Each structure stands twice: as C-alpha cells, then as structure tokens.
Amino acid sequence: MSCTFCEIARGERDAYKVYEDDDTLVILDIYPVSKGHLLVIPKEHHEAIEDMPATLLKKVWLVASAMAKLYRKELRAPGVNVLNNSGRAAGQIIFHFHVHVIPRWEGQEIGKHTRHHLQDDEARDVVASVKPFASKYVSELLSSSMK
Numbered sequence: 001m002s003c004t005f006c007e008i009a010r011g012e013r014d015a016y017k018v019y020e021d022d023d024t025l026v027i028l029d030i031y032p033v034s035k036g037h038l039l040v041i042p043k044e045h046h047e048a049i050e051d052m053p054a055t056l057l058k059k060v061w062l063v064a065s066a067m068a069k070l071y072r073k074e075l076r077a078p079g080v081n082v083l084n085n086s087g088r089a090a091g092q093i094i095f096h097f098h099v100h101v102i103p104r105w106e107g108q109e110i111g112k113h114t115r116h117h118l119q120d121d122e123a124r125d126v127v128a129s130v131k132p133f134a135s136k137y138v139s140e141l142l143s144s145s146m147k
C-alpha cells in the first residue's frame, strides 16, 4: 500500500520542505487553510497518534512547537493553531501521523472554505520566509528539552 508521506520521506515524491532532520520532516500542506500551513511528519510510518512511539511523538510535537514559535516570534503571526487529526472521524485524510501548524493572520478567517490548492508562488513565498529560521528554532527547543 502506498503512503504519500512515506514517499515524500524517501524522496520519491516532491514536496515543499522547510525543515528536515533524521526523524522528522516539515512540509507545506498542499491544501492550506491559511498561508503558511505546515505539516510536521515523522519519517517512520505510524498511522495515528495511538501508534506513535513516545520518543518520536515527543520529537514531532517539539518540532511543531518550534514552528509555532517561529510564526509567533519571527513572522509576527497574531495566532497559530497546532493540531492533530487521528482517525477518519476526526478528519484524518492521510493515514501517516502528522501535526498541523496553521498560522493565523489578522482579519483572516479559516475553515473548509479557505482551503485551496497550494500555488507555486505562494509556496515559494512561505518557504523563503520560514526555512531560514527553522533549524534555529528547532535546535533551540530540542536542546532546552534535554535539560
């Protein structure tokens, strides 16, 4: 059975990446609900939150938190949603665990109606604004979690 996120993790499928390390990958959601909507993905395949090993689960949430912090502090987002959908009933569409990081911008509502197909110029814009800071925010948070 093919898995979109496993294919991306193995480099067999293209994605807009803003961060990558040995265990995790951060890509742009191809159907963002707001500009800058990111997905944090473990490289190892686990279907949902209840299947995730604790150490990897912690790492993914720390990376997601670092992205949220980056949006708040570096890109001045007035808010950010960090969430996981586990199970079809919760809206999970790709059955490979992932955490959504959805920056909120002033005066912009989000919802099903704001989901749109990611355009190349929007994607390039987001990558250019997030990628330069991603490693710094992740490594700061990971190192502080070791203390």
Ligand SMILES: [Zn+2]
Pocket (backbone or CB within 6 Å): 003, 004, 005, 006, 007, 044, 045, 046, 095, 096
């Ligand atoms: Zn997978």
